Amino acid sequence: MFLALKELKHGKLRFTMIGLIIVLIAWLVFILSGLGNGLSTLSAATIKNWEAEHVVYENGAGATFSKSLLSQSLQSEIEAQPGVEEVAPFSQAVIAILPTAGVTEGEKKVDTALLGIEAGTFLHPEVVEGKALDPNIKNGVVGNIILKDQKGYAIGDVIAIDGSELEVEIIGFVENETFNHLPSLFANMDFVRDYKYAAPGSNNGVEDAINAFAVLGKDVDAEQMIKAVDGVEVVTKSAAINGMPGYTAENGTIMMMLVFLIVISAFVIAVFFYVLTIQKTQQFGVMKAIGASNGFIARAIVSQVFVLSFFSILVGIGLTYLTAMVFPEEMPFNLDPALVITYGIVLLAISVGSSLFSVRRISKIDPLTALGRVE
Amino acid sequence: MTLSMKNVSKVYKEGESQIIALDQVSMEVSSGEFVAIIGPSGSGKSTFLSIAGALLKPSQGEVKIGNKNIATLKDKELSHLRLQEIGFILQTSNLMPYLNVLDNLLLLKKMSGKVTKQDEAFAKELLTGLGLTSKFKKFPNELSGGERQRVAIARSFMNDSSLILADEPTASLDTNRAHAVVSLISKEVKARGKAAVMVTHDERMLAYCDRVYRMEDGKLTLQ
Numbered sequence: 036m037f038l039a040l041k042e043l044k045h046g047k048l049r050f051t052m053i054g055l056i057i058v059l060i061a062w063l064v065f066i067l068s069g070l071g072n073g074l075s076t077l078s079a080a081t082i083k084n085w086e087a088e089h090v091v092y093e094n095g096a097g098a099t100f101s102k103s104l105l106s107q108s109l110q111s112e113i114e115a116q117p118g119v120e121e122v123a124p125f126s127q128a129v130i131a132i133l134p135t136a137g138v139t140e141g142e143k144k145v146d147t148a149l150l151g152i153e154a155g156t157f158l159h160p161e162v163v164e165g166k167a168l169d170p171n172i173k174n175g176v177v178g179n180i181i182l183k184d185q186k187g188y189a190i191g192d193v194i195a196i197d198g199s200e201l202e203v204e205i206i207g208f209v210e211n212e213t214f215n216h217l218p219s220l221f222a223n224m225d226f227v228r229d230y231k232y233a234a235p236g237s238n239n240g241v242e243d244a245i246n247a248f249a250v251l252g253k254d255v256d257a258e259q260m261i262k263a264v265d266g267v268e269v270v271t272k273s274a275a276i277n278g279m280p281g282y283t284a285e286n287g288t289i290m291m292m293l294v295f296l297i298v299i300s301a302f303v304i305a306v307f308f309y310v311l312t313i314q315k316t317q318q319f320g321v322m323k324a325i326g327a328s329n330g331f332i333a334r335a336i337v338s339q340v341f342v343l344s345f346f347s348i349l350v351g352i353g354l355t356y357l358t359a360m361v362f363p364e365e366m367p368f369n370l371d372p373a374l375v376i377t378y379g380i381v382l383l384a385i386s387v388g389s390s391l392f393s394v395r396r397i398s399k400i401d402p403l404t405a406l407g408r409v410e
Numbered sequence: 411m412t413l414s415m416k417n418v419s420k421v422y423k424e425g426e427s428q429i430i431a432l433d434q435v436s437m438e439v440s441s442g443e444f445v446a447i448i449g450p451s452g453s454g455k456s457t458f459l460s461i462a463g464a465l466l467k468p469s470q471g472e473v474k475i476g477n478k479n480i481a482t483l484k485d486k487e488l489s490h491l492r493l494q495e496i497g498f499i500l501q502t503s504n505l506m507p508y509l510n511v512l513d514n515l516l517l518l519k520k521m522s523g524k525v526t527k528q529d530e531a532f533a534k535e536l537l538t539g540l541g542l543t544s545k546f547k548k549f550p551n552e553l554s555g556g557e558r559q560r561v562a563i564a565r566s567f568m569n570d571s572s573l574i575l576a577d578e579p580t581a582s583l584d585t586n587r588a589h590a591v592v593s594l595i596s597k598e599v600k601a602r603g604k605a606a607v608m609v610t611h612d613e614r615m616l617a618y619c620d621r622v623y624r625m626e627d628g629k630l631t632l633q
C-alpha cells in the first residue's frame with residue numbers, strides 16, 4: 036500500500052488518465068445494467084412481483100399467457116396437489132383506454148395491460164392510493180400510479196375501453212406494476228372475462244376461462260402436477276418471466292453487450308497496467324536487488340490497481356446516478372442498488388484480476404537489471 | 411567470515427563463444443574489514459559483486475554469505491538474504507523516482523514489515539551524516555547525481571546489514587565528497603563490524619581500505 040499510494044500521488048496525471056478510462060467503462064456498464072433492468076422491469080414487473088413459485092398454463096402454451104386458456108374450475112384440483120399452499124387465477128388482455136368516459140375516438144388513448152385477478156388473492160399488489168379491488172364494484176380497477184403521474188388519471192375517473200361498450204372506474208393505484216411494457220391495470224376476473232369473451236364462442240367453449248394460475252408453495256413438484264392435472268403445463272416463475280414476449284430477446288441483447296463490455300474492459304485495463312509494469316522493469320529490478328520479494332512487489336501492484344479501480348468505479352457509480360437524474364422519466368432506466376453493487380464488484384475483480392498478468396511479469400524480472408547491464 | 415568465495419568462476423555463453431568473466435576467484439572478507447577491488451573496464455568487477463551479492467549464480471565454486479551457502483537457497487530466501495544481510499550501492503544510484511529521500515530509505519523497512527520511529531530517526535541520522543539534512547523531502551529528480559549517490563549509500567546502511575557491496579560509489583562525486591563518503595563507509599565498517607567490498611577506479615580511495623585486490627581478465631590478485 037505504501038508504494039502504491041506514494042506512486043499514485045506522484046504520478047497524478049498518468050493515473051488520472053487510467054482512472055478516467057475505468058470511470059468511463061464503469062459508467063457505461065452501470066448505464067447498460069440500469070437500462071437492462073429497466074427494460075426487464077417494464078416487460079415483466081408484475082410477474083416478478085408475484086410471490087408465487089410456479090405458474091400453471093394450458094398444455095402447449097409454452098409459458099405464454101396469451102396462448103394459454105384454462106377453466107377456473109381447475110383451481111380446486113390444483114389446490115389439492117401436494118405442496119400447494121395457495122392458487123390464484125390470472126388473466127390478461129391489452130386494452131387502450133380513453134381519457135374519460137364518452138370522449139370520442141381521436142383523443143389520445145393509453146395502452147394498458149388489463150390484468151384479471153380475484154380480489155383478495157396474493158396476486159393483488161399493495162395499493163399506494165385508494166382501495167383494493169372489490170367484487171362488489173365489478174368494473175373497479177387498480178392501476179399503475181404512472182397513469183396518474185404521467186397521464187393525469189385520478190381515482191373516481193370512469194374510463195371507456197377503446198372498441199368496447201364497457202367502462203372501468205379507477206378505485207386505486209399501485210406502484211411498479213408493468214406487464215408487457217405496459218402499465219398494469221388490475222381488474223376483477225369477472226369483468227375481464229366479460230370484456231375478453233364478449234363475443235360468443237371466443238372462449239373456445241372453456242367455462243370460466245382464465246389464462247393461468249399462479250401457485251404458491253415451496254414444495255410443489257411441477258413434474259408431478261403435470262401428470263396429475265389434465266392438460267396443464269407447470270413452469271417456475273422465472274420460466275414464466277422468460278416466456279414474456281420480447282423478454283429474453285431484450286435481456287439477451289443487453290446481457291451480451293454487458294458481457295462484451297466487461298471482457299473488453301478486462302483487456303484494456305490489463306494492457307494498461309502491463310505497459311506500466313514493463314516501463315518500470317528497471318525499478319522493480321532495483322527493488323529486487325535490494326531485497327524486495329516478489330510478494331512485496333506484487334502486493335504493491337495489486338493494491339495500486341485496487342485503489343485506483345475502487346475509486347474510479349465509485350466515481351462511475353456517482354456519474355451514473357447523476358445521468359439517471361437527467362434521463363427522461365419515460366425512459367426504462369432502473370438502477371437497482373443490488374445490481375450496481377454486483378457489477379461494481381465484478382469490475383473491481385476484473386481489474387484486480389487483470390493486474391495479475393503484470394504480477395506474473397514482475398516475478399520474471401531479474402534483479403540483475405539493476406546493474407544496468409541486462410537490457 | 412562474512413563473505414567467503416572459493417574458486418568461483420563465471421562463464422557467459424554467447425552463441426559459440428564463451429566469455430570467462432571470472433576465473434577461479436577466491437576471497438574472504440570478515441567483519442570489520444574494508445576491501446577494495448580495482449581493475450580495467452570489462453575485467454569482471456561488477457560480475458564479481460553480483461555474485462557476492464547473491465544476484466547472480468556462479469558457474470562454478472562456492473559462495474557463502476554469513477554461514478549460508480547461496481547455492482542452496484530458493485529465490486525467496488535469496489531476496490530475504492539480500493534484504494537482511496547485504497547493503498548494495500549500485501553503479502547508478504537507482505532510487506525510486508516517486509519516493510522522497512526519506513521514503514527511499516524507509517522502503518527497506520517496509521519490505522521487512524513495519525516502519526518504527528527509531529527507523530525514521532536512524533534514516534535521518536544516516537542522511538545527516540552524508541550531508542543531506544535539507545533534502546529529506548526531496549524527490550530523486552530534484553537532486554544532483556552526487557546527492558542521489560549519497561542517498562543510495564545511506565540506503566545501503568539502512569538495514570544494518572553485515573555486508574556492504576559498492577560498485578564505484580564515488581564515480582559521480584567530487585573529490586571532497588568522495589573522501590567523505592568512503593571514509594564514512596570505512597567508519598561504519600569499523601564501528602559496526604561490517605564487511606565491505608568496494609569496486610573503484612579512484613586510486614586515492616585505496617588508503618581507506620584494509621586490502622586491495624586487482625582484477626584482470628577475470629583473475630583476482632592481492633596487491
Ligand SMILES: Nc1ncnc2c1ncn2[C@@H]1O[C@H](COP(=O)(O)OP(=O)(O)OP(=O)(O)O)[C@@H](O)[C@H]1O
Binds near residue numbers: 423424
Ligand atoms: N550478461 C552478460 N552476458 C554476456 N557477457 C557479459 C554479461 N555481463 C558481463 N559480461 C561480460 O563479462 C565481462 C565482465 O564484465 P563486468 O561488467 O563484470 O566488468 P567490469 O569490470 O564491471 O567493467 P566496468 O569497470 O566497465 O564496470 C565483460 O567482458 C562483459 O562483456
Ligand SMILES: [Mg+2]
Binds near residue numbers: 456
Ligand atoms: Mg562494472
